[in-house]
Amino acid sequence: TSVVERTEAAYEIALERLLQSSELELDLHTEDDDATLDGLDVKGENSFSPWSYEPICTEHLARIQSKLCVYTDTKFSNGRGISIFTTPQHAETVASLVVSHPVDYEPSINVPTHAWYTETTPSKGIGMFASHALNPGDLTTSYTPVLLAYKENVLPKNERESFLHHAVSRLPARTGAAYRALATMFHDKAFFMQDVATANSFEMCIGGTAHLAVIPEPSRINHDCAPNAIFGFNSTALAHTVRATRAIAKDDEITIAYTNPLDGFAKRQKYLSDSFGFECTCPRCRRGEAGDAALAEITALQRSLSRWSDPTSTASTKQAERLIQIHREEGLNGYLDPAYCLAALVYNSVGSERGAKRYTKLCIEAIELRLGPGAEDLPKWREMLEDVKGHWSWMRRKRG
Numbered sequence: 037t038s039v040v041e042r043t044e045a046a047y048e049i050a051l052e053r054l055l056q057s058s059e060l061e062l063d064l065h066t067e068d069d070d071a072t073l074d075g076l077d078v079k080g081e082n083s084f085s086p087w088s089y090e091p092i093c094t095e096h097l098a099r100i101q102s103k104l105c106v107y108t109d110t111k112f113s114n115g116r117g118i119s120i121f122t123t124p125q126h127a128e129t130v131a132s133l134v135v136s137h138p139v140d141y142e143p144s145i146n147v148p149t150h151a152w153y154t155e156t157t158p159s160k161g162i163g164m165f166a167s168h169a170l171n172p173g174d175l176t177t178s179y180t181p182v183l184l185a186y187k188e189n190v191l192p193k194n195e196r197e198s199f200l201h202h203a204v205s206r207l208p209a210r211t212g213a214a215y216r217a218l219a220t221m222f223h224d225k226a227f228f229m230q231d232v233a234t235a236n237s238f239e240m241c242i243g244g245t246a247h248l249a250v251i252p253e254p255s256r257i258n259h260d261c262a263p264n265a266i267f268g269f270n271s272t273a274l275a276h277t278v279r280a281t282r283a284i285a286k287d288d289e290i291t292i293a294y295t296n297p298l299d300g301f302a303k304r305q306k307y308l309s310d311s312f313g314f315e316c317t318c319p320r321c322r323r324g325e326a327g328d329a330a331l332a333e334i335t336a337l338q339r340s341l342s343r344w345s346d347p348t349s350t351a352s353t354k355q356a357e358r359l360i361q362i363h364r365e366e367g368l369n370g371y372l373d374p375a376y377c378l379a380a381l382v383y384n385s386v387g388s389e390r391g392a393k394r395y396t397k398l399c400i401e402a403i404e405l406r407l408g409p410g411a412e413d414l415p416k417w418r419e420m421l422e423d424v425k426g427h428w429s430w431m432r433r434k435r436g
């Protein structure tokens with residue numbers, strides 16, 4: 037029987053090679069041009085460490101002044117694995133994160149939260165649902181991408197497909213299967229890998245360059261223009277995180293916005309149709325253009341509340357309260373940071389220390405929720421919270 041087993045194993049390898057190379061009538065270049073197509077998994081002992089395989093590269097692409105290569109670490113994050121199709125320069129940036137991935141001090145990454153389950157919806161394919169009640173700010177998912185791909189339109193479609201095919205084939209089997217199980221938009225088998233990448237992509241910046249990021253778990257979250265959750269990237273941990281923006285009841289669908297929900301109806305619809313191939317029928321979209329009146333009111337109030345130096349300014353705490361109220365009425369709870377921050381300033385400007393402190397705290401929490409704890413503006417709001425009376429806005433409108 038041992039002979040038979042060996043024969044079967046050999047057959048499997050041959051078949052695997054065949055499958056991997058079936059679409060590859062292309063001239064693929066490894067980083068040292070004489071190497072074989074598929075490096076062996078000899079991590080730690082290889083010249084391409086920390087990657088598990090020898091990177092496979094395109095030719096030099098003049099338009100991006102670089103070649104693009106497939107880099108895979110099968111051991112990344114306790115064997116979840118990651119494949120990256122990017123320039124050697126960006127790969128170096130990611131390599132340092134991959135080598136010292138902070139799962140140890142951020143134990144919530146790639147760990148089930150037990151906060152959700154997936155189920156088929158009547159009209160939106162699979163969706164994600166809350167397995168228990170969630171509060172605003174609660175963590176829903178926190179996962180690293182399994183595929184990162186340089187966002188280019190330089191490669192011919194079939195060539196891109198081959199490289200993505202390699203990137204996914206080199207992932208650990210379970211991770212690769214999770215990728216292959218994701219939704220597609222165009223259902224053209226010849227371009228399956230990029231179909232999945234397009235239908236499920238989040239955008240992640242690496243070294244200032246946009247990359248498509250595929251993260252299978254949150255990929256099941258459907259879109260809503262008044263979403264009850266929001267996603268963000270923790271770039272130091274290479275993690276994509278989703279948090280609730282308002283209370284979510286058990287068994288409610290968890291939704292995020294694929295597009296800016298502060299854009300008008302027509303712009304939102306066009307983006308969702310062009311990029312994700314569906315017509316949004318969420319309650320806000322069902323109101324059509326009429327729903328844009330609330331957005332116009334938001335813009336007008338924000339403008340009025342930002343006009344500090346205008347002596348005829350009608351800015352008032354009442355306007356700030358109204359601005360906050362519209363966001364809540366429209367289900368834009370995750371996008372309240374500008375409203376809270378303006379409220380903090382206007383309360384401070386009329387000498388209300390209590391109001392100023394209350395809204396500065398909310399402004400900080402809302403920025404952290406939408407933009408993450410590393411957001412650029414946070415230090416200045418924290419400074420204001422420490423000493424509202426020392427802030428430039430204190431009594432500003434009282435002094436005239």
Ligand SMILES: C[S@@+](CC[C@H](N)C(=O)[O-])C[C@H]1O[C@@H](n2cnc3c(N)ncnc32)[C@H](O)[C@@H]1O
Nearest residue numbers: 160161162219235236255256257258259312314
């Ligand atoms: C990232 S996937 C979301 C999960 C997907 N429903 C599934 O079955 O895996 C994006 C795709 O889900 C569907 N989708 C997401 N939100 C939708 C919505 N509000 N209405 C209709 N379809 C939606 C679209 O087909 C879209 O291309």
